[in-house]
Amino acid sequence: MECQPIIEVKDLYVNFYTYAGIVKAIDGVSFKICRGETYCLVGETGCGKSVTARSLTRLVPPPGRIEKGVILYYPEPGGKPINIMELSEEELRKIRGSEISYVFQDPNTSLDPLYTIGYQIAETMHAHGTVASIKEGIRKAVHILKMVLMPDPETRVKNYPHELSGGMKQRAVIGTSLSNNPKLLIADEPTTALDATVQDQIMDLLRKLRRDRNLTILLITHNMGLVAEMCDRVAVMYAGRIVEEADVYELFNNPLHPYTKALLRAVPNPLKRVEKLESIPGTVPNLIYPPPGCRFHPRCPMVMEICREKRPPEINVKPGHRVACWLYAEKRGE
Template sequence: MSMSDSLLRIEDLRTVFRSSNGDIAAVDGVTLEVPRGKTLGIVGESGCGKSMLSLSIMGLVPRPGRIAQGRVLLEEQDLASLSPAGMRAVRGAEIAMIFQEPMTSLNPVHSIGDQLTEAMRAHDAKASKAELKERAIEALRRVRIPSPERRFSEYPHQLSGGMRQRVMIAMALSCKPRLLIADEPTTALDVTVQAQILDLLRDLQAETGMSVILITHDLGVVAEMADEVAVMYAGRVVERGTAKDIFEDPQHPYTIGLLGSIPRIEEDRDRLLSIDGSVPPPFAFPKGCRFNPRCPFAIRACTEIDPPLRELSPGHRAACIRAPVELALDIAA
């Protein structure tokens, strides 16, 4: 993908945390592109580095973490090199984020209206109080919150989980960003509300033309929403491709394991496939391929070689020395 086709390009990004044993990488050499007007889904188990990648893009890496190398290019502007003040000017106006749990992201002692207008005022200091209120109510109406004039004066605890998530979306879109990062936007929501939130995001994307990074562990959400998919494991991207590539022709054993854990109505199985073990912590990554202790296809070379992403077909890459092999057929058998 050329730079002209990408709104955001992440190049060899490495985010580390200082420890008594040296720097520990939570994001380790990630390279990704986010197409203009499209949705990039980032999937993986908890602890894979998905959320830390999003915080790195936003310039919100908590201390003692820092970006040690790489670039985060919003068109030609490197966000990783900006000062805190420079990043504050970009955050919200150019890139916005919906966090995992709206109840912990919204301030319980401030009204919904105060929190919405605060975000707008940060990027438009000249706007009057009345103008900001009008824009905030319109933002609530835009995300299909009923009686937005009344909700403007209410507090987070007075709203349901789905309504709070809609407020977070309204806040994120209040300054019309070009890129929206949605970090587990449907976590803790019931299935009906989840469908409503996903429909809302899809409609708003079609209306505004914004790009979306959708971070989730739910492959069903990715299948419904994403144009392209990146699978993360142990701080790295282990497979990248279109949604069609990932779901119809997975080539990394980790991706295959994730897909195998999804129940399918057309299959008659006594039990679902599972991936043994858990994601290793950043201070205990194994030698060679980081997935090799959990991989049913691992051979001796997998404990010695740290495989890079290789292009298997146009736009489809995987970090596995055994790819391309009909691994999906092997595991199904």
Template sequence: MEDVLVVKNLKTQFFIYEGVVKALEDVSFSVGKGEVLGIVGETGCGKSVTAYSITRLIPDPPGRIVGGEVKLGNLDLMRNIKDEARFIQKKRIKIKHNYKVIRNNELFFNTIRGKYISMIFQEPMAALNPVYTVEDQIAETLLLHNRTRLLKIMKSASNHLSELERWKDGGDIDIFDDELGEEIDKIKKTARGAESIKFHQDLLIEGARGFSKKMQKYEEMLKKSIERDELEDRLLTDPNPATQQEIIKRLAKESKKINLIKMSKQMKRNKKDPLLIEARRESFSLLESVDIPNPRGVLKSYPHELSGGMLQRVTISIALANNPKVLIADEPTTALDVTVQAQILKLLRDLQDAIGTSIILITHDLGVIAETCNRVAVMYAGNIVEMAEVKELFRNPKHPYTIGLLQSIPRVDDPNKTLKTIPGNVPNLINPPQGCRFHPRCPFVFDRCRVEKPVSIEVSKGHTVECHLFSGKVNAE
């Protein structure tokens, strides 16, 4: 399987008054194309920090990625992480930031986030902006990253205006051989009821008219947008770091920043702008694809008017708006009830089948893992202690921590199971235990565990464990 995202020796630390919190210690994993990778672990084990590190959302200060590599295609996302700041080791550690590098990185990451890697957060209420409508917020990501597609559809629609009008009057329409054709095909397949099709038709025609009025302006815009897309794609495919650097500089220079306030006002005032009309239509069809009842009403509503399950659907539709290569779902169902959780997980799986995005699913619920993931990584205190195919992990857990975790969950289907417990607590990561970080709680602990940090050992194909118990055995064999 082709690897979409490769994480190597990722190391993130938090520099706080009490000391340095070693939140991630050499985390390495990879995500294949179309794969669902589950990351499971207890509170404070570094699941979310991993996700935030990959998307560079760690608040700095106090957090800092101090090393490692995250490769998306040929591009290393942690490329110039070392240039961002220097550490000055005196009595206490001091950090000297290089703001120019940070600003450039930030601009460059705006092209990655939302387009190539997107994220779903645990609290949908906190992830959405309370003062903008759902429509504004979905349209924002489309306008920021997907202009080319929107404009191409509009261009094609303005060329085929008469056919579209005939379609609206009840006639049939041929499927064209371009973006518009795909779109019409999708509308015919997914639209719910005549009213929804009519809404699509109206907006398409309205947008097409607007486009043909100011043809030149929008043609220009399209050309620029295509250029930019090509640049961005080259960034991921070009293996040469020097060219990458050059492209990033260029991107940063002409980086477009969309002002949500301005855009929202524009959308209300400038009803004829085809770009905005198309963004609205696209938002509508995204809401339809995530099974929201009454999507037209929801488009106009504010986050507080919707229930938790509905909000999570909205955030999913935002995350999937640009068909990202990797979707990171950080505890997407933890705040929801089981019946709603079942709805959301089904939705994620259906959408993944349709789009083929790779998903990193972060959760503490082993049940969710068992039902949705292909592969699982078990985390403990900033390390990935075990990684395997999901069936292999549940059938044949190797690491003492994984075994303890599996024995401590109550099962609905097995009421007589005696719950075993893992003694002790998660260690403090400012002064983590020497050697293996699990050794103070481990029932199989021996001398070597207390001094030497275990390395990852492959016990069977695709099943790796970080534990000294297995190193001896493998060597002996």
């Protein structure tokens, strides 16, 4: 299948200006999401997945700042792209929630506790002119709750967030985010705060919505099981960089980067039998003083001299499979 990009990120840098120093949270990230696919960003806590996702609509909270990079959004297939970096606040606002929507990690805190579910769905639609008034929005909210398979939507629409269970809240959040028919849904660990059984239901819902509404999803997770289940293509992030990107089957069958390999050995692999789960030695680096060269080199079992000095190039090993590692540069004689 040919890739029709919906969003394209080129050479993104994001820094956080904290009292302790400048945290180089995102360091030259490039990727592209194709229309209709589910693209996954995986990596451990603090590797920059969420910041990358928020950067897509410049939603990085202060003291974070996007230093440079190009973010291209293609509203129509094959159409002219919009550079998100050049938009005004008001133009961005119009894109957020109507073209590109978010679902965040914790549904318990995503909704305002003082307003009903219906009201919050209605104001989201009202903000983008989907409905003429809040009242009309509340009427339409019932259909939206039906769409996200909320039990008893007529009652739920009048409920306050605290009257709903965690799973129902996340359904309400997903409904709110989809209320303006967005083209891209960014789901930032949408099930991490939920019970395991509810996680499955939410993932089933996302799959169904994606099929029914031809949605493109950017899924952020640290759960490799979820990656195998949901994703078409996967990017593995480590310390603010994408270290490997591949088709989901390719990644699980033929991981190349030592970090990806270690990561897959650390979790039960859904495709292969793993004898013993291993942890990755060492800890995530401090990104105020990131290690020079390859950021993974202090923990890498295959570390070479060059890894300590120079940033590894991105190497396309196969079509659609790229890896940022010196091991593969050498093999190809570069």
